[in-house]
Amino acid sequence: MKLILTQQVSGLGEPGDVIEVRDGYGRNYLVPRGFAIKWTRGAESQVESIKKARSAREIATVEHAKEVAGQLKAIKVTLRTRTGANGRLFGAVTAADIAAAVKDADGPDLDRRRIEIGNPIKTTGTHQVSVRLHAEVSATIDVNVVSA
Incomplete structure (x- = not known):
């Protein structure tokens, strides 16, 4: 299952990262808790806005x-x-x-x-x-x- 992270998840990645996880983990844990959204072509455009928001509050160096x-x-x-x-x-x-x-x-x-x-x-x-x-x-x- 291909997902886009909306929050940081230890061991998986940062907000805006596109990840590939098993179907059950994505469907039963990540998506219901709001840690990720399903990847679609339309959602791919949200990745840039998520990354911009992350860089604004992130400790850069x-x-x-x-x-x-x-x-x-x-x-x-x-x-x-x-x-x-x-x-x-x-x-x-x-x-x-x-x-x-x-x-x-x-x-x-x-x-x-x-x-x-x-x-x-x-x-x-x-x-x-x-x-x-x-x-x-x-x-x-x-x-x-x-x-x-």
């Missing part, structure tokens, strides 16, 4: 990505959330919460889709989160989750 990674190492990110007994959170910390906390800590604007949370953050304490800044550069942020 490796040097710029390394600069942003240095900024991320220099800041301390603290996230205040409601907690229950034993330091358990009501819900979990999301990538959007982390992106907002980085911005509040005078850090760079991060796209929430680039933040990778390995295990769900459901307790207070310090947790490490990975950020894919560029294909060759990623950074690690220490997020301190405290009770509000």
Whole structure:
């Protein structure tokens, strides 16, 4: 099945890439979740607009990505959330919460889709989160989750 990615999918590609995947994976996972659209000749014209939007918000060079990674190492990110007994959170910390906390800590604007949370953050304490800044550069942020 031939698809056009509308969002970045780890291991497959970036928005605007034309990919070939198995029918079931495309039909049951990528298309229903909005990660991709079916490839047609008409949809092929959308590829350029998707790539233009991506380049506008993308970290273009490796040097710029390394600069942003240095900024991320220099800041301390603290996230205040409601907690229950034993330091358990009501819900979990999301990538959007982390992106907002980085911005509040005078850090760079991060796209929430680039933040990778390995295990769900459901307790207070310090947790490490990975950020894919560029294909060759990623950074690690220490997020301190405290009770509000």
